Amino acid sequence: MMTNEWIDVSQPLTNDMAHWPEDTPFSYSLTIAKQDSGSVNIGQITTSVHTGTHIDAPFHFDNDGKRIDELDVNLYVGEAIVLDVGNVQEITVETLGNFSFDGVTRVLLKTSLPNDHTRFPEQIPNLDPRIADFLAEKGIKLIGVDMPSVDALDSKELPTHHALYTNGIHILENLMLDNVEQGNYELIALPLAIKGADGSPVRAVLRKKTETDHN
Numbered sequence: 001m002m003t004n005e006w007i008d009v010s011q012p013l014t015n016d017m018a019h020w021p022e023d024t025p026f027s028y029s030l031t032i033a034k035q036d037s038g039s040v041n042i043g044q045i046t047t048s049v050h051t052g053t054h055i056d057a058p059f060h061f062d063n064d065g066k067r068i069d070e071l072d073v074n075l076y077v078g079e080a081i082v083l084d085v086g087n088v089q090e091i092t093v094e095t096l097g098n099f100s101f102d103g104v105t106r107v108l109l110k111t112s113l114p115n116d117h118t119r120f121p122e123q124i125p126n127l128d129p130r131i132a133d134f135l136a137e138k139g140i141k142l143i144g145v146d147m148p149s150v151d152a153l154d155s156k157e158l159p160t161h162h163a164l165y166t167n168g169i170h171i172l173e174n175l176m177l178d179n180v181e182q183g184n185y186e187l188i189a190l191p192l193a194i195k196g197a198d199g200s201p202v203r204a205v206l207r208k209k210t211e212t213d214h215n
C-alpha cells in the first residue's frame, strides 16, 4: 500500500515571527553554551501561547472554561477535512453548505490569507458566528484556520470563539495551508501539557488519505 508522507503545516518559531500587538513575542536564546558548561548547549524560550500555530483552551475567553491540560488529546489527532474557502472574504453557512463533510469531526479552513509567519495581517477573512451551529450539526469538534484568530482582529466580544465553544467546537489557529490542497487528511496537532494554560503551541502535521485507507 502506498502511504503518503506527513507534511508540516506549522509556522516556524523564529525570533522575527509575528505576534499579537502588545503580546509577548517569541524568542529562543542559548542561555548556557557548551564551552561554558563543559557538557551541553541549553536554550530557553519566551513566548505568548497564542504566537504561531496554537490551540485555544476555552479558558482563553471564558474564566470558567477548560484549561489546556484538561482537554482531551483525541480532539487533536485523527481525520480532518481541508476546505478551500479562498474565494470569499466572509465565510458563512452558505459558503460551507457547498461542501460535504463526510462524517469527519475536524475541519480546516484554507482562506485567501497568504501564509507569512513574519507578518501579522492587517485584516483577515470573517467567520460568521452562525457557522458554529451548522458545523456542530455536521458533528464537527475541531476547527482549524490559517489566520491568527477566528474573530476579527480587533474584536473584544469574540462572537465566533464563543459560538464555537457553546457548540462544543475547539479552535486551532495559524495553520500554514498554502501548500495543502482541499481534501481528506489525517491531522496531528497536539498541545503541550501546560498546567492551567489558556493556550498552547502545537506542531501541526497532515497526511493525505489515499483511496486504500479505511475511514
Ligand SMILES: Nc1ccccc1C(=O)C[C@H](N)C(=O)O
Binding pocket: 020, 021, 022, 023, 048, 050, 056, 060, 148, 149, 150, 151, 173
Ligand atoms: N493574544 C492576544 C493578545 C491581544 C488580544 C487578543 C489576543 C488573542 O490571542 C486573541 C485570539 N483570538 C487568539 O486566540 O489567538
Ligand SMILES: [Zn+2]
Binding pocket: 049, 050, 054, 055, 056, 148, 173, 199
Ligand atoms: Zn489563540
Ligand SMILES: [Zn+2]
Binding pocket: 056, 148, 149, 150, 161, 171, 173
Ligand atoms: Zn483564538
